[in-house]
Amino acid sequence: MFSENNIIEKKKMSLEEAKEFVFGSSFEIKDEDLILTSCIDGRYDEESARNAPRSFCGSDPGFLVLVLGALKKLNAINEKLRKRAFDAVLDVLGGAENFKMHTDDHNLENGIIAGCGHMKLVKKDPERYLVSEEDVEAVFDYLNFLKNQGVGEIILVGPHNESAIFVIKDRRIGLLHQNKNLQAFVFHKALYEEFIRDLAQRLLNLDEIKSQGISFENLFKLLKETGEY
Numbered sequence: 001m002f003s004e005n006n007i008i009e010k011k012k013m014s015l016e017e018a019k020e021f022v023f024g025s026s027f028e029i030k031d032e033d034l035i036l037t038s039c040i041d042g043r044y045d046e047e048s049a050r051n052a053p054r055s056f057c058g059s060d061p062g063f064l065v066l067v068l069g070a071l072k073k074l075n076a077i078n079e080k081l082r083k084r085a086f087d088a089v090l091d092v093l094g095g096a097e098n099f100k101m102h103t104d105d106h107n108l109e110n111g112i113i114a115g116c117g118h119m120k121l122v123k124k125d126p127e128r129y130l131v132s133e134e135d136v137e138a139v140f141d142y143l144n145f146l147k148n149q150g151v152g153e154i155i156l157v158g159p160h161n162e163s164a165i166f167v168i169k170d171r172r173i174g175l176l177h178q179n180k181n182l183q184a185f186v187f188h189k190a191l192y193e194e195f196i197r198d199l200a201q202r203l204l205n206l207d208e209i210k211s212q213g214i215s216f217e218n219l220f221k222l223l224k225e226t227g228e229y
Contacts, residue, residue, distance in 0.1 A: 042183030
């Protein structure tokens with residue numbers, strides 16, 4: 001998913017800087033808040049990060065890849081199920097109006113979500129994410145379908161200057177991705193797990209998944225392990 005290798009060539013935050021970053025960047029997530037998804041990318045501005053605290057690799061397109069990787073482990077994938085699984089992700093998000101994806105200001109002419117480093121890696125090395133080239137093509141076809149339905153791309157600005165990785169395990173706390181002159185990768189583990197619990201329940205309603213005889217807890221575990229692979 002991501003590792004310190006991503007920041008190995010850059011200066012890492014000191015412990016003191018990390019403490020100041022967290023103190024100055026934390027915000028409250030209320031139970032009634034609409035939870036949207038961001039990527040782990042450190043270039044999100046304050047408004048975007050607050051509006052989409054569920055930070056996960058690749059934002060919502062990352063969940064499309066995740067669900068295919070998990071279904072591959074069940075040997076349950078086919079074209080029809082792939083589409084139904086994508087729709088299940090969309091349903092859990094609350095519809096196309098809540099689907100979030102991003103590019104950046106120096107990839108605007110390079111196609112959909114070309115500025116997302118995570119999804120670039122998915123295209124370059126599908127097997128690393130437990131999917132095939134055909135699966136990746138299906139993901140991007142679905143993204144273009146959503147774009148034609150009016151789903152936009154957030155445009156992140158500037159270079160990558162992430163110098164730390166933060167993993168959030170408290171559902172009530174969000175974290176900005178940048179503060180002053182510092183950027184960080186942010187993975188909201190608690191909100192990610194909340195989402196895939198809902199996704200597991202939705203997938204279990206599909207006949208192709210029911211036929212596998214898998215329990216809710218085992219399907220949740222499969223999704224979780226796939227997303228953290």
